[in-house]
Amino acid sequence: MNGIMKQLIIIATLIFSVGNAHAQGLGGYMLDTVYMLPEARVTEKFKNDTDRYHYNQTKYYVTTILPYLDAATKLFREIDKKVNEPGISKRERKAYVNAREDEMRREFEDRVKQLNVTQGTLLVKLVTRQTELNIYKMLQEFKNPLTAVKWQAWARFNGLNLDKKYDPNEENMLELIMEDLGYPLPVGYRAAVYANGAR
Incomplete structure (x- = not known):
């Protein structure tokens, strides 16, 4: 008999003896206890050290921009x-x-x-996430089409598209970070995410 098997038998014997002692202490009645645990989402965050580093760096960037995200989201809701x-x-x-823009x-x-640039890109994505709109449409509505085109050109030059709605299915790491920081996915995205079976 190998060592692992011996350890399993010892553990099983200990569990059995503790269970019997507990049952005898209750007047010979054997009670089963059912524990209801809250639903848990099991995810594999890191496949290797590079993934862990990327996650930690992104989380640091996100925590850096959270005050601006909160202010921008609040401002959008007030203006809207x-x-x-x-x-x-x-x-x-x-x-x-214009007055609110000057204040900000x-x-x-x-x-x-x-x-x-990475922090700026994350800020744009997260503002889009929190408001459930895209920045391009916001600029068109609250400023003017020319301003929207100007900022879209800048964004495209930096590898970003302001005229794109946030897709939580494409941003798994960012979603984990936001949920870890207490920013659950806004309601408007949930149906699409659950329909895709991503969460």
Whole structure:
């Protein structure tokens, strides 16, 4: 009999004896206990050290841009609510958008300029994720088509498409990071993700 088999027999004997002692302590009644565990998602995060490094680097970048993501998402929701108020004129709408843009620029411009291209790309993807829209359509709606075209040209030069909706099925690592940081997938994406069987 090999060593592994002996260890298994010893472990089984210990479990059996503890179970019997427990049953005898309960007046000879053998009780079965059923534990209901919460649903758990089992994922293999890292296949190798390179994957682990890439994950940790991306998570660091994401935590760096979270204040800007939160501010941008909040700003979008406030602007969207304001411009959809009944009776607001185009002039009032434009003035409000410009005033909020200037406010954000004063608060964040210097810090945002220090982000590298990867962090900027992640910020764009995550703003798209959180608002469930694409940046190009936001620029067209809240600014003007010419501004949208200008920023789309810059984005394409840097390997990004502002006129693309966020796809959680293509961003598995980013989704793991966001969920680990307490940012669950917005409701609008969930049906498509579950339909694809990705989660």
